[in-house]
Amino acid sequence: MTARNHINRRRRLGSALLIAAAALTAVPAVAIADHSVPEGLGFYTAPEDRIPGPHGSLIWTRTLTGDPGLPGARNQLVLYRSVDVQGRPIAVSGTVAVPATSPPEDGWPLISWAHGTTGVADMCAPSRDTGPDYPAHDYTALVREVQARWIAAGYAVAQTDYQGLGTPGPHGYLIGAAEQRAVTDIALAARELDPSIGTRWVAVGHSQGGQAAIFTAAQAQQWAPRLQLLGSVALAPASHTALVVELARISTAAGVASAAATFTDNATAFLPLLIRGAQTVAEIDPARFLTPRALGLLPTADNGCIGQLRSPDEWGGLPAGTVFTATGDTGPFSRVLYDNDPGHLRFGPPLLVLQGGGDTTVPPAATDAMVAEMRLTAQPVDYRTYPGVDHRAVLDASYRDVFTWTNARFGR
Numbered sequence: 001m002t003a004r005n006h007i008n009r010r011r012r013l014g015s016a017l018l019i020a021a022a023a024l025t026a027v028p029a030v031a032i033a034d035h036s037v038p039e040g041l042g043f044y045t046a047p048e049d050r051i052p053g054p055h056g057s058l059i060w061t062r063t064l065t066g067d068p069g070l071p072g073a074r075n076q077l078v079l080y081r082s083v084d085v086q087g088r089p090i091a092v093s094g095t096v097a098v099p100a101t102s103p104p105e106d107g108w109p110l111i112s113w114a115h116g117t118t119g120v121a122d123m124c125a126p127s128r129d130t131g132p133d134y135p136a137h138d139y140t141a142l143v144r145e146v147q148a149r150w151i152a153a154g155y156a157v158a159q160t161d162y163q164g165l166g167t168p169g170p171h172g173y174l175i176g177a178a179e180q181r182a183v184t185d186i187a188l189a190a191r192e193l194d195p196s197i198g199t200r201w202v203a204v205g206h207s208q209g210g211q212a213a214i215f216t217a218a219q220a221q222q223w224a225p226r227l228q229l230l231g232s233v234a235l236a237p238a239s240h241t242a243l244v245v246e247l248a249r250i251s252t253a254a255g256v257a258s259a260a261a262t263f264t265d266n267a268t269a270f271l272p273l274l275i276r277g278a279q280t281v282a283e284i285d286p287a288r289f290l291t292p293r294a295l296g297l298l299p300t301a302d303n304g305c306i307g308q309l310r311s312p313d314e315w316g317g318l319p320a321g322t323v324f325t326a327t328g329d330t331g332p333f334s335r336v337l338y339d340n341d342p343g344h345l346r347f348g349p350p351l352l353v354l355q356g357g358g359d360t361t362v363p364p365a366a367t368d369a370m371v372a373e374m375r376l377t378a379q380p381v382d383y384r385t386y387p388g389v390d391h392r393a394v395l396d397a398s399y400r401d402v403f404t405w406t407n408a409r410f411g412r
Contacts, residue, residue: 037062044080044122044167046091053081055181056188056224059091068129070144073097073151077127080189082181084172085281091167091180092161095127096190098197101153102185106199108156109410114185114209114216115143115159117238119305120173120276126159130412135305139392143206146395153403156192156197162212164280171279174208174238176215176340183212184220189228189276202406203232207362208354210237214342217351230409231350233402234342235394236362239370240273241267242337245330249289252324264357266360267316269310272301278336288327339370343373350380352405356389 011174028200031216037060042267046059053059059079075097082092098108118136119123123287145363152179160182164171172178191197203220205213218315220263243263275298278284300314310316324330353375355367364385389397 020217027046027201034044036060036211041128043077044093045123049144051081051091052089055081055083055089055148056185056192057081058192063179064095065107066132067202068095068140068144070097070157072100072148073157074100074194076308078168078186078189078192078193080185082163083182084169084186085175085178090163090169090346092163093125093127093166094150094158094186094189096156096186096193096194097151098148098156098190098194099154101198102153104154104198106156106200107196108188109192109412110156110190110197110201111147111150111406112159112183112190112201112203112216113143113147113157113159114179114183114203114212115140115162115204116205116207116209117173117270117273117306118165119309120165120171120301121303121305122302124164124305125162127166127275135307136161138307142392142395146214146399149399149403156190158186160186161244170276170280172280174211174241174337174340175277176211176342176345177219177283178280179208179212180215180219183216184224184227184229188206191227192238199226200228200230200410202230202409204235204402204406205233205237206235207391208238210234210362211239211340211342213237214345214347214351217347217349218345221348229349231406232347233352233354235398235402236359236391237353237370238362238366239271239342240366242334242341243366245274245334245337246265248320249328249330251323252321252328254325255321255326266363268323269306269315270317271307271323272298273306274337275296275333276301278333282332282336284333284336286333288331289324289333291322291325300399311321328371341370343370345374345376345379347379347383350382351411352402353381353383354394354401355383355385356391356397357383357385357387358389359391359394 035237048139062077064075084090128141162182187201202214203216211232213232376382384395
């Protein structure tokens with residue numbers, strides 16, 4: 001072989017290796033190891049040695065057919081890496097839906113969806129909704145109807161289950177930093193899964209997810225500087241939970257609990273979830289402020305979803321004045337709730353807040369007060385209300401406004 005032939009052969013070999021390497025990098029890393037993805041619910045539990053790694057990177061994925069996938073999309077169940085509020089690496093589950101058509105030149109615009117309250121038990125994770133037997137199917141099916149409209153409009157949609165919901169470990173219900181990390185990290189994971197998704201994104205959340213979307217507005221850009229958060233949308237966001245708890249406690253101590261029932265009774269079913277969430281970041285002893293009857297019901301939060309907690313034979317049946325003891329100390333619990341209230345946050349990206357006037361789950365007065373707090377500090381918030389619209393109906397009633405506002409963020 002001549003020297004020239006040897007050089008040409010080396011060049012051809014180098015070119016072939018470069019092409020092969022490019023082909024491999026075009027395939028999501030998890031696709032190479034698909035054979036190792038556990039079947040069934042084993043998907044949600046990764047081996048300990050697979051969890052450490054960059055937050056927002058994928059552990060593994062599985063193709064979805066039917067619920068909880070979205071029509072008109074390529075749907076994947078994902079397990080990805082995040083970090084809890086103690087700084088420990090953890091695995092988080094969720095879903096990613098990408099329109100089943102050709103992407104625009106700058107990539108699919110991404111909606112990272114933060115869902116409303118389903119519960120804190122693993123069975124309540126929305127990605128486990130495969131049909132009507134799922135305990136929160138009535139809510140998650142309604143959400144998917146709205147998400148399908150985003151797919152049809154040319155958006156990719158990622159939805160986290162949140163930390164500890166579906167996956168091992170406790171769920172930090174309404175713990176803003178934990179929720180923000182889950183919402184943001186699935187946006188990173190979605191781009192690793194499908195590079196046709198662009199770097200620009202908007203967070204959209206309802207109820208619990210509305211609070212998460214506001215924390216995302218405040219913290220996501222620093223958490224994931226490789227992405228560009230264009231704004232956040234908060235529909236009926238949870239706020240002022242500490243005030244509701246204190247109102248219930250004080251009215252009980254004063255013997256006038258029934259007078260505050262309009263504000264406190266609708267929140268009773270959420271109380272065990274708030275307690276479990278607070279316990280992920282602080283030493284909270286519910287025996288210091290709950291009656292024996294309420295304390296006995298607390299474990300139902302660990303194996304039931306929100307519909308069960310609302311039932312008359314559980315938290316939904318507790319009359320005013322039978323939840324808190326007259327001399328209970330809710331101080332440490334209320335401090336956690338206050339620290340995770342979205343009203344005092346500062347954020348750069350614009351925020352759209354939407355509230356139904358007929359909402360009995362998130363009182364309109366609470367959202368009015370939250371927005372007023374934000375405007376006092378000149379935060380970039382746009383607030384719109386819908387007279388007579390209830391907590392879930394705001395999803396559909398506000399869609400056109402949310403769509404127009406989001407399109408404007410993307411310049412579409």
